[in-house]
Amino acid sequence: MSTCAIALEAPEGPVILVVSGEVGQPNVGNEAHFDRAMLEALDKHETITHTPWYDGVVRFSGPLGRAILEAADAQGENMRVVALNDYAATIPISDFENLDVILAMQADGRALRVRDQGPLFVIYPFDQRPELLNEEILSRSVWQVKRIEINE
Template identity: 70%
Template structure:
């Protein structure tokens, strides 16, 4: 085999190995704890069939944000913490324009993907330092930064503030 041909073969093999390693590094890992969120629909990154399942630890690894705001459901201002909605959408490779956010009781709301891109919307996992349980509107609660952007405090956006979130379907 000629030196040129050997180098070409070696270069091709190296490129293949690097692309394989890169794609494995970007793959969404499987949850190790109880699944609290399932993302489906028009997504490119999955870990269970054609869905992306998340446990609490996986969500806590995403970019986090603290939002201090009043809501129609709480007295006074509350400090919410959780992953940014746009970080979740980036992680799953969301391709759609809208998402259907579904609660444990099957209540759902259509939310434009643009909301998560334009505003610091979070999937709150805690309020005032306490983990959100189902009885506290958890495990996940869509929280908009109402105090930072008062125009968001309207009936249309309030209906998008789903609590007890269990699933998001990207369309």
Template identity: 75%
Template sequence: MSRYLGFIVVAMAVMLPVQALALNAPEGRVLLVVSGKVEHTNVGDEAHFDKAMLEALAQHETASRTPWYDGVVRFSGPLGRAVLDAAGANGEHVRVSALNDYAATIPVSDFEAYDVILAMQADGKTLRIRDHGPLFVIYPFDTHPELLNEEILVRSVWQVNRINVE
């Protein structure tokens, strides 16, 4: 009997990481859909995230000057790499799209090299659509001033609602 119990314990230990990677279905309004080369899905072949799911991911805060706001603004939200990890992304680029269909291609390496966030708040206030929300790609411009250039600025998509992993 103890031999079977040992087998069950080992089998459960092997299965636990797979279960931990499962993505729960969103319970609230979906703010972000991640599609394309993703392994962890919860609606068809896509990963849908509501506000609570995004807030449960690794969060980051950056205080930075941007061309879109006056002065230094404190942005907060999940790290881009945390969102990609949660979806099991396996690509080299992501196509980030906004509510108005604007889109930009961002190398996944940006998310690995820098603490790029999908800002959900600015100065402690939830980003509404009229405030560039619900999600805004924010690079750490103040800690990496070399990022404040046209190539990166076009990647700073606001009103983000979709990421396609390519």
């Protein structure tokens, strides 16, 4: 990741994502905390795709994973993405760098709530890259994301 030129501001609203570990732009202690407004201000992307969790095609939107890593100036090879229920998946940082993986905040224009796999859901571009529709990648599609731990 490139070094972030602007310091990451402290969140003003409720924190919905914490990025910890190898973080070059912390804003709370040695972690990068993000509220909804901070995530919405990042490079937004839309992915229109089928998934095993929804019927039909869904339009997901949210920040690109790489935009979150850049904002936190995350440095590492892998990250552990942790859900509210403590389910965790290890994802290579290269997935976020090389694929348009988003942390979806909306599905079909509606905010994702906890009951809808929200507030954040790791979404890969399955329809654009059908080879991603496999057990390994599906296990990385963490929903109800609360934390990303960056590892060297």
